[in-house]
Amino acid sequence: PIGLRAIAASRGLAYGAALGLRSVDEDQALADAYTRECAVLVPEGDAKWAGLRPAAGVFRFDGLDRLLGIADRHGQSVRGHTLLWHEALPAWVPEALRAGQGYDILSDHIFTVVGRYRGRIPVWDVVNEAVAPDEGREDGLRPTPWLRALGPRCLDLAFKAARAADPGAVLMLNDHDLEYASPLQDRRRRAVLRLLETLLARGVPVDGLGLQSHLRIGRPFDPRILHRFIGEVGGLGLMVMITELDVGDAAVTGDIPTRDQAVADHASAFLDTVLDHACVKAVTCWGLSDRQSWLHHHPAGWRPDGQPMRPLPLDVELRPKPLWQALGDAF
Numbered sequence: 001p002i003g004l005r006a007i008a009a010s011r012g013l014a015y016g017a018a019l020g021l022r023s024v025d026e027d028q029a030l031a032d033a034y035t036r037e038c039a040v041l042v043p044e045g046d047a048k049w050a051g052l053r054p055a056a057g058v059f060r061f062d063g064l065d066r067l068l069g070i071a072d073r074h075g076q077s078v079r080g081h082t083l084l085w086h087e088a089l090p091a092w093v094p095e096a097l098r099a100g101q102g103y104d105i106l107s108d109h110i111f112t113v114v115g116r117y118r119g120r121i122p123v124w125d126v127v128n129e130a131v132a133p134d135e136g137r138e139d140g141l142r143p144t145p146w147l148r149a150l151g152p153r154c155l156d157l158a159f160k161a162a163r164a165a166d167p168g169a170v171l172m173l174n175d176h177d178l179e180y181a182s183p184l185q186d187r188r189r190r191a192v193l194r195l196l197e198t199l200l201a202r203g204v205p206v207d208g209l210g211l212q213s214h215l216r217i218g219r220p221f222d223p224r225i226l227h228r229f230i231g232e233v234g235g236l237g238l239m240v241m242i243t244e245l246d247v248g249d250a251a252v253t254g255d256i257p258t259r260d261q262a263v264a265d266h267a268s269a270f271l272d273t274v275l276d277h278a279c280v281k282a283v284t285c286w287g288l289s290d291r292q293s294w295l296h297h298h299p300a301g302w303r304p305d306g307q308p309m310r311p312l313p314l315d316v317e318l319r320p321k322p323l324w325q326a327l328g329d330a331f
């Protein structure tokens with residue numbers, strides 16, 4: 001049967017999904033579904049600091065190496081995720097930051113990791129979740145341990161180190177809650193645009209914006225606002241990717257066909273709006289099958305009726321859902 005990767009490729013788009021190695025290790029059917037559906041694999045945790053750097057002097061590359069091996073065997077590419085984030089930090093990092101070693105550990109980490117996979121990981125989510133205009137800083141940046149230690153130049157450093165380590169890689173800023181029409185998300189969009197503009201003005205090598213797109217039915221969606229925002233990002237000469245798509249349906253009551261159709265309809269409106277722009281190059285979901293969504297272990301994944309979320313394109317039996325169809329139709 002045809003997979004989303006082929007449908008997307010025929011429209012010049014790359015489709016893929018995040019992958020936790022543990023979820024496929026003992027699940028050959030799920031592994032086969034990734035092969036059929038995905039041209040891009042994103043390590044769900046293996047390229048985060050907590051996965052790669054258990055201790056200051058220790059890099060643990062076995063997970064990422066294994067993922068690259070899987071991708072090579074199946075003609076897939078890997079998007080690296082992620083190099084500068086305030087979460088998934090091993091305990092030694094905040095200590096090192098307090099000891100004034102931030103510049104050294106960040107540049108060393110990025111040189112080592114991006115350099116090891118030079119020419120083999122074509123896209124990196126270099127910076128993840130950099131803006132939080134509700135957290136009090138005038139520039140709208142998130143006051144992370146990195147930012148407190150190094151100031152906004154931690155962002156410059158991350159992108160510059162990544163560029164130096166692999167001049168051919170596409171370098172992304174990846175951020176969340178940019179999709180809806182709420183006043184907070186409006187501030188978030190403005191903060192992202194301002195950040196991208198200032199980075200570019202300073203000569204920082206950023207190539208694109210990732211919209212995480214953890215969608216939730218019931219939030220206020222206004223296609224004109226989102227369409228204009230993507231146009232503004234594209235107008236800066238940047239590319240855009242949908243990076244972590246999934247759809248929460250806590251607000252939908254009813255049987256499973258009703259819920260699955262609501263999820264697909266919500267995603268369709270979003271995808272049609274974003275994919276209308278030629279600067280949009282790729283779509284990846286945060287998981288492929290409802291077997292393995294991170295939402296099953298997250299408060300945002302809770303439904304009032306206690307039923308599990310159905311946020312991804314394949315159901316727990318790995319059958320295509322209406323969301324799968326919506327993706328194929330949108331490409």
Ligand code: XIL
Nearest residue numbers: 044045081128174176212244286294
């Ligand atoms: C999540 C993973 O899916 C979980 O398994 C992990 O426990 C926490 O991180 N935004 C991101 C991703 O950029 O890295 C997050 O991934 C989900 C939200």
